[in-house]
Amino acid sequence: MTEKDKKTKIEENKETKQEEKKQELKTEKKNEDKKPTKTEVIARGLNLHASKKHLMYISRFIKNKTIDSAIQDLEEVIKLKKPIPFKGEIPHRKGMMSGRYPINASKLVISVLKGLKGNALSSGMDLDKTKIYFASANRASRPPKRGGRRFKRANILIKAKLIENSTENKNFGENK
Numbered sequence: 045m046t047e048k049d050k051k052t053k054i055e056e057n058k059e060t061k062q063e064e065k066k067q068e069l070k071t072e073k074k075n076e077d078k079k080p081t082k083t084e085v086i087a088r089g090l091n092l093h094a095s096k097k098h099l100m101y102i103s104r105f106i107k108n109k110t111i112d113s114a115i116q117d118l119e120e121v122i123k124l125k126k127p128i129p130f131k132g133e134i135p136h137r138k139g140m141m142s143g144r145y146p147i148n149a150s151k152l153v154i155s156v157l158k159g160l161k162g163n164a165l166s167s168g169m170d171l172d173k174t175k176i177y178f179a180s181a182n183r184a185s186r187p188p189k190r191g192g193r194r195f196k197r198a199n200i201l202i203k204a205k206l207i208e209n210s211t212e213n214k215n216f217g218e219n220k
Contacts (some may be wrong), residue, residue: 049202082167087160089152089200091184096198098149101128103200110175111161111204118150160202168205178203
């Protein structure tokens with residue numbers, strides 16, 4: 045082989061590599077432009093060993109928050125730094141009328157929220173724009189104890205939605 049043949053082969057290789065890089069950049073741009081396939085994710089906690097009342101107040105506490113901020117707030121509840129507002133004849137807490145620290149229920153809800161976060165990540169949603177818009181607690185089947193009494197069990201359902209526009213963010217938590 046002559047030196048001219050070597051030079052032409054090297055130039056051809058450079059050109060093909062440049063074309064491949066251009067195609068990769070185009071496919072990356074297409075992937076960035078795509079919106080996530082889902083805009084809503086769901087997580088369920090079934091037969092949790094917690095009171096329905098505690099889960100009900102926790103669900104009210106985490107509504108209209110991002111998933112990460114809800115997890116962070118519940119971790120503060122476990123450390124007894126931030127109370128969850130309750131209703132009824134309950135002792136007053138700093139900054140609110142009455143509140144409690146449901147530690148066991150908070151731990152269980154954190155595990156459900158981590159599942160919700162995983163669901164959001166796997167569906168390609170942006171966690172900063174994803175907010176919890178629905179959280180509900182219901183009674184589950186209650187297994188019997190000795191003497192005819194029953195254990196407490198509850199289910200919780202948490203839904204999060206991707207909020208894109210800033211106008212939607214402002215009207216997000218308002219009832220229409």
